[in-house]
Amino acid sequence: MVDAADLVAFRKHLEGANTVAITSHRSPDADAVGTSLALARFLRSSGKDVTCLLPDAPDEALDWMEGVEDIVLFDRDPGKAQDILHRADVLFALDYNGMGRLGPMADAARSATGTWLMVDHHMGPEDFPAAQVHDARCSSTAELLWGVIAGLGGKDAVEPVMASLLYAGMMTDTGSFRFASVSAETHRVIAEMMDRGLQHTPVHEAIFGEQPMDRMKLHAFAVVERMEVHPEFQTAFIHLTAEDMARFNYRAGYTEGLVNKALGVAGVKVAVFAKQSTDRVKMSFRSVGKYSVRDLAEQHFDGGGHNNAAGGASNESIGMVMARLRGLLPEIAAGLKAAEEGMS
Ligand SMILES: [Mn+2]
Structure with missing residues (x-):
């Protein structure tokens, strides 16, 4: 669950920010990539200049995600990635909570001078962010990010494409809603997203439907x-x-x-x-x-x-x-x- 005080802090840090860099972990999974792209869509809709950065490329199984081709990959373009990290007013850490999870991108991230905000569900977060939404019992970063976006922009800010990106993270991090981390809240979030046009079947098809x-x-x-x-x-x-x-x-x-x-x-x-x-x-x-x-x-x-x-x-x-x-x-x-x- 997302704490109201954390949202106040997020809002304060985002207010004066023009340039935002969204980062996630090495060997990025659907929760990492889905939340990065969903948050980018939300922040762009409120006029921010947003770039997503990853240490290395996601699986091909995530090629269907809208905007995935625009993500800057540190291992392919370290100069550009470093430049974006250094220019950002605000930097997001999504689905990880220790700089070590960035692998070769860690040093460039550590030397960034902008304000770090974190949304994550892993245990033992490091203390680099100025504010964080963190819950180690939550199913996924996507479930937490729903709360962040709904809290900052209202539930209707989550449009169908954004919902499909968040759903992908929730579905994969819960082993298709099987793990103990699934709560009534997990299903409530999905119900809210279905009310706003989420098409869940294509997400399952894209990720599990067929394979080479x-x-x-x-x-x-x-x-x-x-x-x-x-x-x-x-x-x-x-x-x-x-x-x-x-x-x-x-x-x-x-x-x-x-x-x-x-x-x-x-x-x-x-x-x-x-x-x-x-x-x-x-x-x-x-x-x-x-x-x-x-x-x-x-x-x-x-x-x-x-x-x-x-x-x-x-x-x-x-x-x-x-x-x-x-x-x-x-x-x-x-x-x-x-x-x-x-x-x-
Ligand atoms: Mn995750």
Whole structure:
């Protein structure tokens, strides 16, 4: 939920601002990109000069989002991105709360002199913003941003395109409205957006409707050849090497959702997906129930996120990472037991 005092602060900081830069995290997902584009539409409608900036490109699955082609990408155009960051009167941090999440864009962002405002739903926010709308229990940044836009401009400021962008963030961050983070408020926000012309079916179609055959084959291969289930520890891992991904002509977004296949195995409570990327091994952690994969990711793999969904990374080889994960199985099992007994 959005606090009225936070909105007063947002309004005050935005009043005198002409130039606004909207930023979100590295490997941007639908919540990151959808909220960036929705907020840009809202602020432009009130006469601001707005630019969206991301450290790197979003998945192709988000190509349908209106305005996505105008986003400035730091890894393609660092000079331009830096210039925009430095000229901005107000800078928004959406769907992240630590500069480290910007990866290579972090230094340029840290040296920006404008006023930072944050809208985010991850735990443990850093204190760089002058004002923030933050709720770690909220389903998504999109749900919070609905409150911000409705609070600043009235609910009717959310037109159908903006609604579809926010809906995409809410839908994907909740695993299609399945996770514990979904509240009555989540559904109320969607009802309000449907009253204002939201078409939800095209959003589902665009994101889940069809997929490239290579992606489907990569998922099948990962499950058949690269999934290891450890029933005695209620844990499953999937890993992919660079060769595996090259074999199926890997493109950004192809491994999205793969971790949920491992989590979907009967009896599995903790799942980890690890893939070799250009400079490091990237990991996704998922759990069901009270056991926090955020702590696991934070303590062992320089990561963070939510209790049931977290990310991490390592500079070790994929083989080393998998060996370390297997070594952690007893610790995971003990954590699961403690969480079940309500001790964690
Ligand atoms: Mn999010």
